[in-house]
Amino acid sequence: MADLKELDVVxxxxxxxxxxxxxxxxxxxVEAAMESYHPxxxxxxxxxxxxxxxxxxxxxxxxIKKLVL
Numbered sequence: 001m002a003d004l005k006e007l008d009v010v011x012x013x014x015x016x017x018x019x020x021x022x023x024x025x026x027x028x029x030v031e032a033a034m035e036s037y038h039p040x041x042x043x044x045x046x047x048x049x050x051x052x053x054x055x056x057x058x059x060x061x062x063x064i065k066k067l068v069l
Contacts, residue, residue, distance in 0.1 A: 006033045010055055022047070022055050 004021075007030065011022035023030050027044060034042050047055065 004033075010059055 007021070008024040009021055010024060013020040027046075030044060031042075
């Protein structure tokens with residue numbers, strides 16, 4: 001995968017040729033940074049509060065499944 005130093009990448013998931021990034025930052029800044037890579041397809045979807053919570057707890061090492069179940 002390309003070097004994404006200008007983005008604050010929280011999580012990367014790859015499935016075949018599809019790459020899903022969870023990124024912190026303002027929409028305009030993320031769009032500008034991604035355009036420099038000339039993606040075939042790019043879509044920005046804001047996270048829900050629940051998704052933000054899960055993502056942030058995973059980053060610091062918590063297994064959210066153990067906390068919720």
